[in-house]
Amino acid sequence: MLITGGAGFIGSHVIDELVKNDFQVVSVDNYITGFKSNLSDAVKAYTMDLNDPKLESVFINEQPDYVIHLAAQASVMASMNNPQFDFFTNTVGTVNVMVLSKKYHVKKFLFASTAAVYGEPEYLPIDEKHSINSQSFYALSKHSAENYIRHYSQFKGLDSCILRFSNVYGPRQNENGEAGVISIFINRLLGEEKVSIYDGGQTRDFVYVKDVAFACRLALGVKAKGIYNVSSCSETTIEELYYKISNLSGLHAMPIFEPKRFGEIEKSVLNNIRVKDELQWFTQYSLSEGLQETLQYYMQKKSNEKVSI
Known part of the structure; x- marks a missing residue:
């Protein structure tokens, strides 16, 4: 099993x-946003970029039966500032891993995509047939x-599957990179820093990272074909989320409400019926349970305790 981006959050x-x-499991990661400390000792790790010609040697040496391609440039802001890097990492890098997967007879190629491809929703919840309007x-x-x-699988016979994640959160999310709002809120509260909420009425669909990992494992099966949304299929406003984190942590600070940022999507929730029906996937964590584990992780990290979540 080969995982790209194995040292990252997801x-x-x-x-x-x-x-x-x-x-x-074998991991390939360039450690731009990932950390070696995230990796299990049971994992063989290669330090390498997706577009490094030496990546082929990993396929030759390891002969993986499965590939889960998670490595990506995941910052929306960075993509807008440097579209070339974004393209070469996310598109060219994916094609490189995909072609090597076919060349070395990988049984299933699994790709991690994003709810961001849908853009502004035309209806809710968004299903896999929703139009694409990348913003x-x-x-x-x-x-x-x-x-x-999709085309390579059709033309070349690669068995593939695409998972579109909603807003993933949980332990190990890099608060210094393209951090999710949950990581930002927790770290601001723990650091007794100012917390800004931009409007707060926007809704998002938060799914716990361990539930996402569960979906990835199930998607390796032969029945997994095409595109699946992986989500909680539940809307939570940003303001409600903040107060839920505040109450769970016992850290109470009045946030600063600021105007909604330009271009921000108002509502987002993904329909997850297909992944539930076809892969028998289900969410194992409620939002409160996932937040509690995430809080525990960051509180232990702040106090320099050993973190095992």
């Missing part, structure tokens, strides 16, 4: 899920990669 949890279920170079690069995978 990748490290996917590896934990796979190791727990007796898979032998950032990040979303565009991810959808371009999806199209390459």
Whole structure:
């Protein structure tokens, strides 16, 4: 089993899920946003970029049966500032991993995509048949990669599957990178820093990272074909989220409400019926349970305790 981006936030949890279920796992990561400390000792790790010609040697040496491609440039802002880097990482890098997967007879190629490809919703909840209206170079690069995978699978016979994640949160999310709002709120509260909420009425669909890892494992099965939304299928306003975190942590600070940022989507929630019906996936964590584990992680990290979540 080869995981790209294995030392990252989502990748490290996917590896934990796979190791727990007796898979032998190899990680490839360039450590721009990932950390070696996220990796299990049971994992063989390569330090490498997706577009490094030496990546082929990993396929030759390891002969993976499965590839889960999670490595990406995931910052919307970075994509708008540097679309070339975004394109070469997310689209060209994906094509490179995909072609090598076919060349070395990988049984299933799994690609991590994003709800961002849908853009402004035409209806809610958004299902997999919803039109695509990418509103950032990040979303565009991810959808371009999806199209390459879809056509390559059709023309070359690669068994592939695409998972579109909603707003993933949980332990190990890099608060210094393209952090999710949950990571930002928790770290601001723990650091006794100012918390800004931009309007707060926007809704998002938050899914816990361990539930995402569970979906990745299930998607390795032969029945997994095409595109699946992976989400909680539940709307939570940003203001409600903040007060839920505040109450769970016992840290109470009045946030500063500011105007909604330009271009921000008002409402977002993904329909998850297909992944539930076809892969028998289900969310194992409620929002409160996931937030509690996430809070525990960051509180232990702040106090320099050993973190094991």
